[in-house]
Amino acid sequence: MNPFPDKKYSVIYVDPPWTYKGRINHNGSKLTGSASDHYEVMSTEDLRSLDVKSISETNCCLFMWVSGPKLDEAVLLGQAWGFKYKTIAFVWDKVLPNVGFYTLSQCEICLVFTRGCIPKNRGTRNERQFLSKKRTKRHSEKPHDIRERINRMFPDTHHNRIELFSRHITPGWDVWGKDPILEPSDTSETSETSGTSETSETIEMPEISDALNFWISADLFK
Ligand SMILES: C[S@@+](CC[C@H](N)C(=O)[O-])C[C@H]1O[C@@H](n2cnc3c(N)ncnc32)[C@H](O)[C@@H]1O
Numbered sequence: 001m002n003p004f005p006d007k008k009y010s011v012i013y014v015d016p017p018w019t020y021k022g023r024i025n026h027n028g029s030k031l032t033g034s035a036s037d038h039y040e041v042m043s044t045e046d047l048r049s050l051d052v053k054s055i056s057e058t059n060c061c062l063f064m065w066v067s068g069p070k071l072d073e074a075v076l077l078g079q080a081w082g083f084k085y086k087t088i089a090f091v092w093d094k095v096l097p098n099v100g101f102y103t104l105s106q107c108e109i110c111l112v113f114t115r116g117c118i119p120k121n122r123g124t125r126n127e128r129q130f131l132s133k134k135r136t137k138r139h140s141e142k143p144h145d146i147r148e149r150i151n152r153m154f155p156d157t158h159h160n161r162i163e164l165f166s167r168h169i170t171p172g173w174d175v176w177g178k179d180p181i182l183e184p185s186d187t188s189e190t191s192e193t194s195g196t197s198e199t200s201e202t203i204e205m206p207e208i209s210d211a212l213n214f215w216i217s218a219d220l221f222k
Contacts, residue, residue, distance in 0.1 A: 131143060
């Protein structure tokens with residue numbers, strides 16, 4: 001596994017490759033279209049063993065994506081990395097539902113944890129929690145609007161930010177992951193019911209699209 005950067009961050013944004021191993025469909029057939037059909041997944045034990053603490057500032061916010069079935073594990077994971085669970089930072093309505101075991105599943109949530117205090121100086125405190133935006137065809141892709149909301153919450157340049165398990169380059173963010181880097185597929189859209197008009201700047205892609213296991217410093221884009 002690629003080591004983490006030798007650097008500390010006050011904002012860490014993570015979308016773990018949760019495993020749903022052993023799950024079956026509601027009709028008893030093997031679960032198809034699951035994460036492991038699209039990328040490597042990790043056990044909760046392996047996720048817990050990641051030394052996220054080593055890249056966390058004393059005062060640090062951790063934003064973590066989780067689907068409903070993994071909610072309990074997500075809280076424990078954040079705690080294992082040295083953080084305290086605070087609240088649900090974002091709720092993403094994907095507009096199109098998936099068949100679930102109990103109800104049609106349509107939302108994913110992004111939890112926020114802190115280590116120490118909330119990093120200063122803070123920016124906006126009125127970012128909307130809810131975002132309704134149609135999911136893209138790319139499995140697990142999260143809307144770029146959320147990175148933009150986090151940027152506004154922590155706008156100062158000394159707020160080193162990193163995205164773990166990333167598949168995208170985002171200006172101002174270090175990124176760490178193992179999948180080839182993709183161009184964000186949703187940045188030209190505007191969120192539908194977020195209450196704000198969010199558009200993204202064009203992102204220039206570096207020559208690293210074949211890289212497997214990478215961490216890229218935001219300094220490359222200065
Ligand atoms: C849930 S996806 C991230 C999706 C991303 N947030 C997006 O919006 O496109 C998880 C990613 O973690 C990667 N991954 C799996 N195992 C990994 C490992 N051991 N080290 C680094 N990345 C890994 C997967 O290949 C996948 O790209």
